[in-house]
Amino acid sequence: MTLLDIRGISKSFGPVDVLHGVDLTLNAGEVVGLVGDNGAGKSTLMKIVTGMYTANTGEIKLDGESILNFSPGERRQKGIEMIYQDLALARQQDVAANIFLGREPTRSIMGIRFVDGSAMKRDAQAMIDRLGARLPAINRPVGSFSGGQQQSVAIARALTFDPKIVIMDEPTAALAVREVQGVLDLIEQLKAEGIGVILISHRLNDVLSVTDRIVVLRHGQAAANLITSQTNMIEVVSAIVGGGDMDHAAAHELRG
Ligand SMILES: Nc1ncnc2c1ncn2[C@@H]1O[C@H](COP(=O)(O)OP(=O)(O)O)[C@@H](O)[C@H]1O
Ligand SMILES: [Mg+2]
Numbered sequence: 001m002t003l004l005d006i007r008g009i010s011k012s013f014g015p016v017d018v019l020h021g022v023d024l025t026l027n028a029g030e031v032v033g034l035v036g037d038n039g040a041g042k043s044t045l046m047k048i049v050t051g052m053y054t055a056n057t058g059e060i061k062l063d064g065e066s067i068l069n070f071s072p073g074e075r076r077q078k079g080i081e082m083i084y085q086d087l088a089l090a091r092q093q094d095v096a097a098n099i100f101l102g103r104e105p106t107r108s109i110m111g112i113r114f115v116d117g118s119a120m121k122r123d124a125q126a127m128i129d130r131l132g133a134r135l136p137a138i139n140r141p142v143g144s145f146s147g148g149q150q151q152s153v154a155i156a157r158a159l160t161f162d163p164k165i166v167i168m169d170e171p172t173a174a175l176a177v178r179e180v181q182g183v184l185d186l187i188e189q190l191k192a193e194g195i196g197v198i199l200i201s202h203r204l205n206d207v208l209s210v211t212d213r214i215v216v217l218r219h220g221q222a223a224a225n226l227i228t229s230q231t232n233m234i235e236v237v238s239a240i241v242g243g244g245d246m247d248h249a250a251a252h253e254l255r256g
Pocket of ligand 2: 042
């Protein structure tokens, strides 16, 4: 069954129409790239999935169940995680504190609850190991880490919510080239665990290398839905800029 089924989503902010009847599906263990020019509506669409924004029309189902009436917190409990561009990390705090921010494991000594620092470190390390992420030291402030390492912490944090879906908004945009592959490897790891991933990215080489499918948003509409193994940079770029609305069926028809 389709894990996430987005149908006919429309959204306007006041007089500005941002999304017009957008469809997008995601299966378990699938990585879908969501691409399009600045302002195409990518972040808005994903914020509608997390519940941060409310759609004007349309339907969103997770495992066949409508989620539009659920709060952001309920959607997170149901397994939807989004990692925002700014990562929302506490820069002065260490890895374990960031992974468990606001949900620190506690233990009780003579009826008084304490944060269980050693359990927190152990669980944080286990999550980092599960991801196969490389971090210099788990007890250093996250603000001292590179962009790629901070991204790893944000992904490890998302994993502690036991997500079915992880949405990543431009995870490699601010990274040094040598760090990009590390983040793509983490996406492969999520996929291997059966998690569905939506990757918003301007870096089309990354998108072509790590995704199974690519959905192109143009002016708030899904302009193309391409199978990555059957497309190429030229086709993706032409869909982004509007060189012809073609999905695979249309492209095959054209090619005969
Ligand atoms: N909270 C908001 N209020 C008003 N307009 C918004 C808001 N969020 C996004 N927009 C507008 O919606 C359009 C799509 O934005 P966005 O979803 O961020 O695009 P993308 O992520 O594809 O670059 C833009 O024109 C943007 O200015
Ligand atoms: Mg955006």
